[in-house]
Amino acid sequence: MNQSAREGYRIADLDQSQRPRERLERLGAGALTDAELLAILIRTGIPGENAVQVGQRLLNKLDGLRGIHQAAFEDVCQEKGIGPAKAAQIKAAIELGRRMAQESPRELPTIHSPQDAANYVMYEMSALQQEELRVMILDTRNHVLKIEQVYKGSLDSSQVRIGELFRTAVKRMAKAIIVVHNHPSGDPTPSPDDIAITRAIVQAGKLLDIEVLDHLVIGQGRFVSLKERGLGFG
Template sequence: MNLKELPKDSLPREKLLLKGAQSLSDAELLAIFLRTGCPGMNVLTLSDHLLKAFGSLRHLLSASEQSFCQHKGLGVAKYVQLQAFIEMTHRYLAETLERGEALTNPQHTKMFLLSMLRDRAREAFFVLFLDNQHRVIEYEVLFEGTIDAANVYPREVVKRALHHNACALILAHNHPSGIAEPSQADRHITRRLIDALSLVDIRVLDHFVVGDGEVVSFAERGWI
């Protein structure tokens, strides 16, 4: 069916303006991003086809350039647009974590960490450096490992914390398996980091483990 034959309030752009972006399906959101279809498929049909081919919207968004561009209706230009969109999303979530902002919303922190760590193929150890009022000074990925482990060195964490003149830290790392449940190794390295940082009067406020859509907080579990 040609899109012009659909009722106006069923067209993705018009529906968004009328009912809000949250009312759109994944296919409709993707259709707005793609803008046009390809021979034999209107943009909504193409969007539905691509979601089925990739398995989900998330898998499409995290696809490599090679995987993305091999599909009909996609190409380098669309891939570049998509990467720019993803980076804008990261920066939007990071705005309240910029220097001078106090961390007062744990849910926002979790959303930010999900956006930064969830889709990494390798385990990454992430640190938020905070001042004495728990305002963000800086954040960095300090260590990256294989698909299931990252070597974390307490001495390097202490060194970076002193470099930033931090008074407190929030730690985070991802589990590429998608399972956020902390391991005994996670608990062990957290204790080592707490002990090492306490020697220079720096507190560890929390350690988040990021899985597939879930974030586990050590502080909420009563482990810190």
Template sequence: METLSPLLPREKMLRDGVTSLTDEELLALFLRTGTRGKDVFTLSKDLLQHFGSLYGLLTAELEAFRQVEGIGIATFAQLRGIAELSRRYYCSGVQEVNPLENPDVARDFVHSQLAEEEREIFMVIFLDNQNRVLKHCRLFSGTLSHVEVHPREIVREAIKVNAAGVILAHNHPSGRAEPSKADKDVTERIVKCCKFMDIRVIDHLVIGRGEYVSFAERGWI
């Protein structure tokens, strides 16, 4: 019986959809060519093994790439460009949809903004009374394990843009998204402060490495 040759990533994507591609195939689709003595599929597999995951690959610094034989600045720039394009895609998406009707968009957006940070960053998405995004900003930055948050500053910014609701988000550089007691306490203080000014706290998203916790989904808000 004749053995059918495997589909190339592009043909497989056109036939079965982009989600059918493995990480290696998706990476090969972007890289397009291999290096001397190494085809693009072998290169993709070796890169993923070396950096541990797509996340590790797309967030690696140039110095780490220089330790991989046959990989130069061009490949580093290409992969960094892919990561930045993804980040901007999510940034654009959250501006164009209702994050309450599409909670995955808001979650993916804050993950794209915060997951790579080496310090704790606290950001807020401000919504109007139709739940459309007015603006988003990083209000507070801290250390590896702590960020000082001032609820009054959040309320002040919300009033400035005439926001009716807010979505809170911060990251855990450790990679574990499980909220601490301090996270719960500060959320409670923010909710009380916002309620006084008739501003809804819709959710608080804690972002880790490839994981998240939603206070709303847990029933804590």
């Protein structure tokens, strides 16, 4: 076995045009694949695999970045070619991305469409392992004043107290809300209970003079707008 094989395949062994760090410098981070971004953190490979291949194997084994985020630290460490130091760097990088998505912006975000609302919560809620229902509270210009978690756990139309969804909106004299909940399965297809809850929320909003702009179901990297589909808003 030669010296390179004993030390592991290095990023430097790749053609310069294919090295992740050089590609990032030249094209920007957005041009890199998930495996290439992980390779920058992993740095060196193992006999038979360079760092990009190790990163791709990690993604495949743990079911993508979401899976790496949810996996226990020990499980990431145990993957061949990772170990505690690299696992810590990977976990830290993903956590920084999660925190950035949650940072309060200097200006209140404005919701113009279901896509805007989904983009605002997608990163965090698509990674949740339990079902959660949150209420996005909006002012007259559709600025997001607050996002409040109302329920955690399996949603059942017989258990959801509709008044709880409007409590903070009433206190803040909000003019509109958007209801958002996730499906941990990754499939955002609305269930019959989702539609029944939506119908009850819309009716309550009319009584309180608080418009229910939408109810979004968040899945893995995608969402469904019940209003766009005419479910519960008829």
